[in-house]
Structures are given as structure tokens and as C-alpha cells.
Amino acid sequence: MSSRIDELVAGLGRPSDDDITSEPSGVAGRQLLAAITAGQAPAQGRRGEEVPMPRGHRLRRPVVGAVAATAIAAAVLVGLSGRDSGPLRSYANAAVAIEAKGDAYEVRVKDAYADQREFGEAFAKLGLDVRLRIVPVSPGREREVVRMGSLHAPPDGGFPPGGLRGTSTIVMKCPPGQNACPIRVRLQGEMFRLQGADIVIGREARPGETYHDARPRQGDHPASLRLTGRTVSQGLAQLRRLGLTSAFTIGAFTPDGAGSHWDPPAGWRPAGDRRITGAWMRGATSVGLLVAPAGDDPRPRPVD
Structure with missing residues (x-):
């Protein structure tokens, strides 16, 4: 025994690719959604209880058909909405802003005291395997590169022999009389996408913080x-x-x-x-x- 929903779905013509977009603007799409939303809800008794149907009346099939039709419509709307969007070319959060310019990436550190995870989140959004750390250092070493190497370097540091290469330019000097200014980093080369880089830059330590560059010595x-x-x-x-x-x-x-x-x-x-x-x-x-x-x-x- 077929249901009203089954008959509606079966009677719809197969939508062509031109009829389906990220919005239900095609003729077939509007027919499908109108048919789904036009289905009648079960009758309600007192206090919101469903009125029992006559013995032998099949309920399972119409419910499954409605769920399946709704799932198909949702898949079309969600699946096509991101088509041809392409990779991200820029991303920014409260800590950092990154913009792709050709094969290079311009990085602007807005908050050197931000949670380190925010830096990693930004690089990951653009498909870069980069760990940027801004760490407290002893006086006189602020805004200096404390370390630059590979995330996958051998124990002695540096870059793996024969590995992919990359270049970086870091501008950290503040103009005279300006106390707060962003750190700017330019990264170029395949290593930042495929091999990974670890960049450590110094900042002024807050009270109670341990200097990252403090080392035991005689x-x-x-x-x-x-x-x-x-x-x-x-x-x-x-x-x-x-x-x-x-x-x-x-x-x-x-x-x-x-x-x-x-x-x-x-x-x-x-x-x-x-x-x-x-x-x-x-x-x-x-x-x-x-x-x-x-x-x-x-x-x-x-x-x-």
C-alpha cells in the first residue's frame, strides 16, 4: 500500500543539474520541498496524544519515506553550497592575520601575548604546517628570533638534509616613539606547507614569567x-x-x-x-x- 508521500515523490520529475543550486531555486527543488512540507502531521488527541490509527494501518513506510526525502534535500543544499569556493587565501583571528600573496604568506602578529593555540589555528586554516611561538625573554632580546627550524628536524636542530627549503623575512622593529606595533613575518617556500617550520620570537616577560632563554651556566x-x-x-x-x-x-x-x-x-x-x-x-x-x-x-x- 503506497503512501501519500511516496506518491508525491514518485510523481516528481528527476531534476537536472541546472535545476539544482545551493538554494532551492530550481523547479524540481521547489516541488520537492513543497511536497515534503505539505505532508499532514498525525492527528492529536487530548493532552497532545496521537489518535490511534485503525488496526493494520502501516505507519513505518510513510515515516521512512519522509525522512529519506528530507535527507536528499538536505544533501543537495549542503553538498553544493561550498562548490567552487577554493582554498582560503586569508584568515585572521584575535592573535594573528595571514594573507596569501602569490607563493608567499604575509603574517601579522597582532597580539604577542595571545594563546599560542590561536597562532597554530590560523596557519592550519591556510594549510600551513607552521608553529609560531611568542615567548617571554630576558631584557634586550624582545622582538628577536629566538629560534627558527623545522618541526621535523633531527635532534641537533636545523633543517633535515635534502629537505624542502623556504625563506622568511621578519620585521620586528617598532618605529621611534611607538610602543605597540605588530610583528610582521613573510614566509615563502614549499617547506612551510609540506615540511613544517618552528618559529620562536621573543617578547617582553610579564611579572612572574620565566624567561624562555634562561639557561643554567657557570x-x-x-x-x-x-x-x-x-x-x-x-x-x-x-x-x-x-x-x-x-x-x-x-x-x-x-x-x-x-x-x-x-x-x-x-x-x-x-x-x-x-x-x-x-x-x-x-x-x-x-x-x-x-x-x-x-x-x-x-x-x-x-x-x-
Whole structure:
């Protein structure tokens, strides 16, 4: 037994490609939608209950037919709406704006303090495999390139041998008298789409942030700290008087900078009579202190 919906759908002519667009403007499309929307809803009884149909009346087929017809119409409307739209040539969010110009990409960093994920989101929208990080750095290194390499680089950094190449131009100087100005980056080459790039740029640190470029080393950095050679007790007392916090690192370095180090658990303190072998500013109000390894020190955590 056929239903009213089945008869309506069967009676419609097959729409041609010219009749179907992203909007239901074709003759066949309007007929189909009018037929679907003209179907009568089930009769309602008191308090919104459906009136029972006579025994043996088949309900399943008309419902399935209506759902199927609606699905076909939705597929046409959604499936054709994005045809011939082409790839994105520009994208912007609160953090960054990117525009494709030929085979190059102009990047304008609007908010250096934005969530790092917003930078990645923008590059991904244009099909670029680029990770841009804007990190807090020590005074004097703001608006400098801290690192540029490949996302898929070997352990020693740089670009993989024989890999795709690319060029970049980074303009970060502010005009005289202008405190806030965007960072501009121009990326050109296939590596930014296919091989990936990791770009790290410095910004001014906020209070309490750790400098990205802070590194454990031998001696005092700056020399005005004058903590190297003192005992741990003496060094901590001096930092307390200056209102500075501290964090310890265990390791040993030669004067030319070669060596190794590791971070003990947070809050760990060496014995007060041990000597400080290096000190450096790790933030605006925090100092890193280096001590040479001893037998009872916490061991380095294994690398995952």
C-alpha cells in the first residue's frame, strides 16, 4: 500500500543539474520541498496524544519515506553550497592575520601575548604546517628570533638534509616613539606547507614569567649577582634580602659552556654548606642557582 508521500515523490520529475543550486531555486527543488512540507502531521488527541490509527494501518513506510526525502534535500543544499569556493587565501583571528600573496604568506602578529593555540589555528586554516611561538625573554632580546627550524628536524636542530627549503623575512622593529606595533613575518617556500617550520620570537616577560632563554651556566649572569662561590645558605639569605625567589639546578659546566644539568623536584634544597657554582636571572624576580652533583641528589628523570 503506497503512501501519500511516496506518491508525491514518485510523481516528481528527476531534476537536472541546472535545476539544482545551493538554494532551492530550481523547479524540481521547489516541488520537492513543497511536497515534503505539505505532508499532514498525525492527528492529536487530548493532552497532545496521537489518535490511534485503525488496526493494520502501516505507519513505518510513510515515516521512512519522509525522512529519506528530507535527507536528499538536505544533501543537495549542503553538498553544493561550498562548490567552487577554493582554498582560503586569508584568515585572521584575535592573535594573528595571514594573507596569501602569490607563493608567499604575509603574517601579522597582532597580539604577542595571545594563546599560542590561536597562532597554530590560523596557519592550519591556510594549510600551513607552521608553529609560531611568542615567548617571554630576558631584557634586550624582545622582538628577536629566538629560534627558527623545522618541526621535523633531527635532534641537533636545523633543517633535515635534502629537505624542502623556504625563506622568511621578519620585521620586528617598532618605529621611534611607538610602543605597540605588530610583528610582521613573510614566509615563502614549499617547506612551510609540506615540511613544517618552528618559529620562536621573543617578547617582553610579564611579572612572574620565566624567561624562555634562561639557561643554567657557570658563573654569575649578570655579574652583579655575585652569588658564585657562596654557600647555599649565604646565597639564599642574600636573595631574601633582595626580595627575589630562587630555583635550583644540578649540573656541571666547563668555562666554554659544555656540560649537562637536570632539574630536581620543585622545592628541593641542597645542604646549606654546599657551594653555588652558577647563578642567572630566570625571570624578573627569580634567580636560578647551580650546584655541582652530589651522591644523595635526586637523579635525572628518565626521558619518555
